[in-house]
Amino acid sequence: MTSTQPRTAGPTEPVKPGTTARRLRSGHGDRGGSLAFRWLATGAGILILLILAAVAVFLVQRAWPALTADPSELSDAISWFPEDTSLLGFVGPLIFGTLLAAAVSLLLATPIAIGIALFTSHYAPRRLASALGYVVDLLAAIPSVVYGLWGGLVLSPIVQPVWEFLGTYLGWIPFFGGVVSPTGRVMMTVAVVLAVMILPIITAICREVFLQTPRLHEEAALALGATQWEVVRMAVLPFARSGIVSAAMLGLGRALGETMAVLMILSPGFLYSFQLLAAGQQQTIAANIAAQFPEANQTGVATLIATGLALFIITLAVNMAARAIVARRKDFSGAN
Amino acid sequence: MAQRIDVKDLNIYYGAFKAVEDVNMTIEPRSVTAFIGPSGCGKSTFLRTLNRMHEVIPGARVEGTVAVEGVDLYGAEIDPVAVRRQVGMVFQRPNPFPTMSIAENVLAGVRLNNRRISKGDANDLVEASLRGANLWNEVKDRLDRPGSGLSGGQQQRLCIARAIAVKPQVLLMDEPCSALDPISTLAIEDLIAELKSEYTIVIVTHNMQQAARVSERTAFFNIAGTGQPGKLIEIDDTATMFSSPKEQATEDYISGRFG
Ligand SMILES: Nc1ncnc2c1ncn2[C@@H]1O[C@H](COP(=O)(O)OP(=O)(O)OP(=O)(O)O)[C@@H](O)[C@H]1O
Ligand SMILES: [Mg+2]
Numbered sequence: 148m149t150s151t152q153p154r155t156a157g158p159t160e161p162v163k164p165g166t167t168a169r170r171l172r173s174g175h176g177d178r179g180g181s182l183a184f185r186w187l188a189t190g191a192g193i194l195i196l197l198i199l200a201a202v203a204v205f206l207v208q209r210a211w212p213a214l215t216a217d218p219s220e221l222s223d224a225i226s227w228f229p230e231d232t233s234l235l236g237f238v239g240p241l242i243f244g245t246l247l248a249a250a251v252s253l254l255l256a257t258p259i260a261i262g263i264a265l266f267t268s269h270y271a272p273r274r275l276a277s278a279l280g281y282v283v284d285l286l287a288a289i290p291s292v293v294y295g296l297w298g299g300l301v302l303s304p305i306v307q308p309v310w311e312f313l314g315t316y317l318g319w320i321p322f323f324g325g326v327v328s329p330t331g332r333v334m335m336t337v338a339v340v341l342a343v344m345i346l347p348i349i350t351a352i353c354r355e356v357f358l359q360t361p362r363l364h365e366e367a368a369l370a371l372g373a374t375q376w377e378v379v380r381m382a383v384l385p386f387a388r389s390g391i392v393s394a395a396m397l398g399l400g401r402a403l404g405e406t407m408a409v410l411m412i413l414s415p416g417f418l419y420s421f422q423l424l425a426a427g428q429q430q431t432i433a434a435n436i437a438a439q440f441p442e443a444n445q446t447g448v449a450t451l452i453a454t455g456l457a458l459f460i461i462t463l464a465v466n467m468a469a470r471a472i473v474a475r476r477k478d479f480s481g482a483n
Numbered sequence: 484m485a486q487r488i489d490v491k492d493l494n495i496y497y498g499a500f501k502a503v504e505d506v507n508m509t510i511e512p513r514s515v516t517a518f519i520g521p522s523g524c525g526k527s528t529f530l531r532t533l534n535r536m537h538e539v540i541p542g543a544r545v546e547g548t549v550a551v552e553g554v555d556l557y558g559a560e561i562d563p564v565a566v567r568r569q570v571g572m573v574f575q576r577p578n579p580f581p582t583m584s585i586a587e588n589v590l591a592g593v594r595l596n597n598r599r600i601s602k603g604d605a606n607d608l609v610e611a612s613l614r615g616a617n618l619w620n621e622v623k624d625r626l627d628r629p630g631s632g633l634s635g636g637q638q639q640r641l642c643i644a645r646a647i648a649v650k651p652q653v654l655l656m657d658e659p660c661s662a663l664d665p666i667s668t669l670a671i672e673d674l675i676a677e678l679k680s681e682y683t684i685v686i687v688t689h690n691m692q693q694a695a696r697v698s699e700r701t702a703f704f705n706i707a708g709t710g711q712p713g714k715l716i717e718i719d720d721t722a723t724m725f726s727s728p729k730e731q732a733t734e735d736y737i738s739g740r741f742g
Contacts, residue, residue, distance in 0.1 A: 363578040367642070369539055371592035371649065372568030381591060385582030 206456040213449035224446040227439060229417070234450065238457050240417045244429030245458065248334060248409065249402040251423065252341035257395050260346050264353035269379060280354065287347035295411030298340040299332065303412065306339065307331030310424045325425035332414045335423040340408045345398035352397065356390030357383055389473040396469035403462055409434035432458045486552045486652045486683055487512045488533065493547035494712075495528050495537060502528045504712035506547075508702060515675060515684045517694035517721065520704030521736070525713030526687045527575075529704070530655050533685065534570035535563040551652070568596060571651035575658040577638035579630030579645070586626040588641055589613060592649040608648055616644035617674050636667025643674065647682070654678065656686040660693065672697050691737060695725050703733045 207214075213221065213234060221237075222228045228237060263283060267276040307330065314327035327333075364382040373381055384391075415430035415438070422428050436451045443451060488510040495503040503525035510516050518526045531537040532545050535556060549556045556566050571592075579588045589609045593600060600608070609626065613619040618640040622633070630641050639659055646654060656675075660668040675684060675697050688694050694701050702718040717730045728734050 361578075363574065363576060364580060366536065366539070366574065367578040367580065367645075368591075370534065370536055370567055370572035370574075371595060371645070372564050372566075373595055374564050377595055381580060385580070388582070 202459065203456075206452055206459055210449055210453035210456050212446060213453045216446065216449075221446060221450060224444065225450060227447075228450065234453060237417075237450070238432075238454050240419055241430060241432045241435055241454055242457055242461065243419050244334075245403060245431040245433070245461065247421070247423075247429055248337055248341060248431050249399050251334070251338035252345060252402045253395060253399050255338060256342035256346050256349055256398060257391075259342070260349035260394070260398075261353055261391065263346075263350050264357055265379060265383070268354050268357035269375065269383065280351075283347050283350050285347075286343060287351075291344065291405060291407040292411075294340055294344055295408040298336060298408055298412040302340065303331035303336050305331075306336055310335055314424050321421045322423050325420075325422035325428070327424045328414065328426035330414065330426065332412055333424050333426055334413065334429055337409050337413050338423070340412060341402045341405055344405065344408065345401050348401065349394045349398040352394035353387065353391055356387040356394070360386045392469055392472050396466060399465055400462055403458065403465065404433055405431075406433040406437045410437050488653065488683065489548075489550040489553075490533075491548045491550070493529070493532065493545065493549065495525065495532055496542075496544050496546075497528075497540065498542035500710075501712040503704075504714050506715045508715060508718050510683060510685060511700065512683045513679060513681070514699040515679050515686060515697050516700045516702060516718075517698035518685065518687045518702050518704060519689070519691065519694050519736070520713070520716075521706060522689075523709075523713070524704040524706040526704055527657050528713070530657055530685060530687055531572075533653070533655055534572055535566045536572060538563065568592070568649060569651055570653040570655060571646035571649065573639070573642050573646050573654070573656040573659045575661055577635055577642050577662065579633070579638050579641050581629060581631040583630060584627045585613075585622050585630050585633070585641060588630040589644050589648050591645055596649065612644040612648040613641075615647050615674075615678070616640040617670050618644055634667075636663045636670065639663060639667070640671065640674070643671070647678065651682065653683045653685070656684065658687050658689065661689065668693070691725075695721060701725070703728075703730075703736060705732050705736070 216234075218231070218233045218236075221234065222230050222232070263279065267280050271279065307328075310331060310333065311327050313323045314325075317323045360383045364386065365378055368378045368381040409431050413430065413434065414426040415434070416427035417430060418428050420428040432454045436455060439447065440451055490506055490508050490510075493503070493506040494501060506529060518530065520526055528537065533549060533556075537543050537545060545557060547557075551569070555561070579585075580591060583591060586605075586609045589612050590600070590605055593605075593608060610619060610623075613622060618637060621637060622641075625632075630638065633641060639662070643656075643659070660671050663671065672693065675686065678684060686694075686697065698721045700718060701721045701724040703716045703724065704713050705716045706713045717724070717728060717733050719728070724733065725737060728737065
């Protein structure tokens with residue numbers, strides 16, 4: 148646009164020699180603004196790295212006594228530390244329990260979230276869609292303690308017969324094997340509650356991503372004679388792939404770190420067990436820290452912080468894995 | 484394969500706004516019909532009613548009939564999805580599916596109709612469609628690369644290949660060359676000349692020379708003013724339209740004395 152317009156400075160205002168050269172050099176007009184923005188962005192990025200580093204340093208420093216201690220010292224000093232076990236042997240089942248809880252809840256939540264998001268973005272009439280979106284967002288406003296109370300007192304007894312049914316008829320699947328707990332305070336119930344908790348964030352992000360599908364691509368599919376579902380499959384979902392992965396990873400991040408709901412529902416255990424319906428099988432890192440911290444002595448705190456370090460590393464690793472997944476098919480993402 | 488289209492008393496609305504008023508025309512089979520007219524006169528809107536793409540816009544609706552070989556596309560028992568499989572469309576901006584490879588893009592429409600196409604048939608169809616769109620030689624070594632990695636002109640020809648792969652009866656093109664350089668434009672015009680032996684083609688263009696070069700019939704649309712509905716002023720053989728149009732408005736527009 149501007150390049151084709153005549154120069155306004157022309158005849159009325161003679162250009163002093165050297166002005167152009169000075170203008171071209173730097174520091175003029177919006178260059179200053181963009182420079183400030185660049186510093187701000189760089190500064191923010193560095194700040195985040197610094198915070199991450201500070202957290203890592205804090206965790207390592209405080210966990211150091213436990214990391215370097217002899218296993219026998221640990222079990223002597225800490226009442227709940229198992230005999231004849233290294234620190235790794237102690238953290239292992241906790242990591243396992245944490246990943247299991249997060250994975251199962253993600254498995255439950257993601258398809259439902261995608262379904263709700265698709266319904267609100269591509270199927271529902273506008274009024275219904277916004278009402279539904281509002282209700283799902285409300286789920287995010289409920290504090291996790293309330294989820295814990297509800298899960299332990301209300302949901303567990305309700306779902307227990309269902310778990311009983313699964314155990315009886317699908318018990319040959321390892322996940323449903325073992326003795327089904329009569330209280331319902333098991334990993335499966337935890338996963339259901341966690342799924343409800345991470346549903347809003349996954350749904351909200353998926354919905355935004357689905358709504359951003361280029362009209363051009365949807366019309367391309369429609370013009371080929373695609374039904375609404377085929378439009379979703381050809382244009383919407385492929386476009387949203389990386390967004391869905393990011394949404395799921397955010398949900399996973401929340402599920403990994405969730406404490407109260409797990410603490411208040413799960414009857415804990417320290418086994419490498421896939422049995423989701425049996426009591427006393429698994430425990431998560433966060434819930435374990437919350438449960439033991441108030442009573443822990445110095446060595447105990449160091450040990451708990453070591454488990455926290457493990458959680459930190461897992462969360463970082465999960466996020467990096469998500470990025471790798473997103474980047475892998477970048478060529479086909481439509482970003483180019 | 485190619486079929487004749489009869490449009491009768493067609494009014495087109497966006498909600499309460501009447502965008503196009505009272506169109507009557509016949510589009511001949513195995514020929515190219517060009518739509519010309521000033522911006523905003525409803526060429527795209529009208530074109531999109533010919534394959535029921537108009538109604539995907541919320542609030543958009545149509546009155547009147549569009550009959551392909553005597554069957555009204557807006558009849559009660561007609562499935563718009565089926566209509567779009569018979570009447571293909573190429574858009575102004577090239578829109579290959581970015582997540583699909585070149586070959587998958589060509590097969591996209593075919594896979595909707597018929598999931599179980601054998602690998603050999605699929606390869607043959609990809610080659611035939613890309614040859615049909617004059618693109619084969621440029622992409623034959625990278626069929627599994629993303630379609631979005633092609634140049635704009637190549638992408639547009641890929642979209643044409645995708646549209647003709649399903650062997651439609653009618654092919655609608657909305658300013659297919661407006662984003663392309665003169666060489667790609669010529670390639671597509673040549674392509675249109677070849678395709679018209681098999682398909683009924685309707686093309687919207689702002690380029691008068693292009694209309695004169697590629698079409699047998701030309702329709703001129705005009706609009707009285709903003710907020711007014713667009714109207715079909717005149718449709719005739721292209722040669723007649725460009726030498727001795729019946730309406731003064733057509734002559735003014737064609738000779739550049741418009742507005
Ligand atoms: N999605 C829409 N919603 C509401 N009004 C629309 C929509 N699309 C087009 N219109 C209106 O319909 C009228 C015709 O538009 P249309 O796009 O068909 O014009 P056109 O002849 O194709 O113009 P151009 O040559 O610029 O592409 C215009 O007044 C336009 O503002
Ligand atoms: Mg248009």
